[in-house]
Amino acid sequence: MKFKLIIALVQDALTDAVLDAARAAGATGSTVITNVRGEGLEQKKTFLGLTVAGQRDMALFLVEEHRATTILETISDAGRFLDEPGRGVVFQLDIEDAIGLETQVQALKTSLEKDEL
Numbered sequence: 001m002k003f004k005l006i007i008a009l010v011q012d013a014l015t016d017a018v019l020d021a022a023r024a025a026g027a028t029g030s031t032v033i034t035n036v037r038g039e040g041l042e043q044k045k046t047f048l049g050l051t052v053a054g055q056r057d058m059a060l061f062l063v064e065e066h067r068a069t070t071i072l073e074t075i076s077d078a079g080r081f082l083d084e085p086g087r088g089v090v091f092q093l094d095i096e097d098a099i100g101l102e103t104q105v106q107a108l109k110t111s112l113e114k115d116e117l
Helices: 012-024 065-079 102-116
Strands: 003-011 031-036 056-064 088-095
Touching: 003 012, 003 065, 012 031, 012 056, 012 065, 056 065, 065 088
Parallel strands: none
Antiparallel strands: 003 056, 003 088, 031 056
């Protein structure tokens, strides 16, 4: 079974909505790293030396490759990433090897077999 790693950089107010949407689309779990920071084309404004920017989270999803695109697009929709610049970013990477997913692999096989019926 092959996997993809989906990485979503999300405004913290939308993290729960993104996690719920990803699970509904077929993600079997996630890891969230809170309090990440980044810059886009324009540097964030500062006030008395402090950056004025909303909090962001990084959500990681290790997903079965056949469901990856659907999950990626669902995350984008839930986070409204295309509404305006700075809403968030989501992308996927190929995973060559993964260890420790035995229980999820069995659940995914069962789920994929049901999808084929």
